[in-house]
């Protein structure tokens with residue numbers, strides 16, 4: 001008898017769990033929105049939750065599975081969200097109807113590092129973007145160029161020394177050492193003399209950030225829970241690290257710009273100015289005081305967003321150059337020519353001049369867009385243009401740049417690395433939303449120009465001295481690392497880096 005009760009009890013429990021973890025799964029069917037069949041508890045992102053596939057790859061798979069649909073309904077855990085495939089709808093959401101989609105909708109404690117530009121929403125985001133956009137202008141970037149240049153020179157020196165004892169490098173890791181030093185110099189004013197210690201510390205932070213945490217899934221499952229419990233996405237040790245770093249730097253500078261023209265200087269300049277209250281992003285009711293917490297949060301996001309994205313882009317770029325010697329030859333010829341014409345100097349202007357370099361860079365980010373998927377949240381009910389669907393307030397909307405960049409509709413032979421796709425005439429005829437490595441619209445990547453510049457400068461200096469070739473360990477089919485939040489090569493990228501025989 002007791003066996004029967006136990007069996008009945010267990011069955012009831014299993015049923016209760018099953019019911020609870022599938023209770024939302026009729027959401028899209030009842031709205032006639034097609035989509036993949038969800039799995040209890042995991043929804044449609046099981047492989048990502050189990051860290052078998054990167055979330056960007058999972059969303060790309062869903063994109064591919066519905067080639068004829070404008071929108072696809074899916075479930076991140078049990079939460080319904082909408083994948084938008086149609087470029088015109090994307091244009092509406094990201095640009096034309098931006099006022100409905102100002103938020104990214106990652107909902108956690110917005111105190112401390114949570115006040116960073118990437119994760120901030122609502123009026124805080126508007127105020128932050130208004131206040132921090134001026135530090136990313138071309139003029140400010142030009143003033144900062146010397147810091148990147150120093151970083152690139154010492155990086156090339158380092159590679160030269162290493163090349164005396166070995167040929168093969170894991171280039172993704174190698175390039176991270178350049179971007180960590182550049183971003184440290186540009187964001188925190190950490191000078192190159194003391195870089196070794198700082199790099200060790202920042203690497204530690206990176207490990208903490210990239211170690212598997214299921215807090216993001218918790219947010220997907222219970223939107224708003226983390227915020228109401230005042231829980232952050234970031235471990236305390238990371239928060240403390242950035243708060244201390246920023247406090248120390250501000251104290252060293254007596255709270256005033258030091259003349260280095262780095263981000264901290266620019267932020268301190270902003271702090272000295274009066275409030276900005278109306279801008280192209282509209283009126284923000286909120287005035288934003290630039291406290292050391294706010295500075296720490298931005299320093300943190302510039303560091304995280306700035307070093308990994310560029311290092312990964314350059315790593316993939318070197319990989320494609322090694323696999324496509326003709327492209328490498330053409331790029332090297334351009335680099336040699338431009339440097340020679342500029343008396344051996346690489347300046348901000350020379351980088352801009354290099355048309356082929358820009359095409360190679362763009363094609364790299366077509367094949368390997370790093371931040372996946374793009375995300376927005378509807379701040380009110382919204383009728384999706386060109387469909388019968390009205391989405392509810394708070395619905396999360398996703399866009400898959402990877403899906404679009406590999407879609408034959410927009411790019412013929414998408415698996416082929418072909419920089420000529422970015423010939424201005426060809427690219428000019430493309431839909432503006434068919435190329436999204438930096439996102440698009442008012443909430444696109446604020447560091448786009450910085451990322452391009454630091455990557456292109458480093459590649460220029462590197463290829464002026466070295467060539468890259470596949471080694472016996474180079475993966476012929478690069479897989480995406482499932483553990484990290486952004487796209488990156490699983491197991492790194494192994495290449496031979498060989499000093500060039502420069503004709504005198």
Ligand code: HEM
Nearest residue numbers: 118302305306309310371437438439440443444445447451
């Ligand atoms: C190759 C390099 C980079 C790539 C591919 C990249 C890509 C992206 C993408 C796709 C987004 C989301 C855009 C959207 O949702 O529409 C983004 C946002 C952002 N990126 Fe970048 N990024 C790069 C470099 C940088 C750098 C160097 C910085 C800072 C120094 C930076 C800071 C940010 C910030 C703060 C945001 C959030 C902007 C906002 O929400 O207002 N990124 N980035």
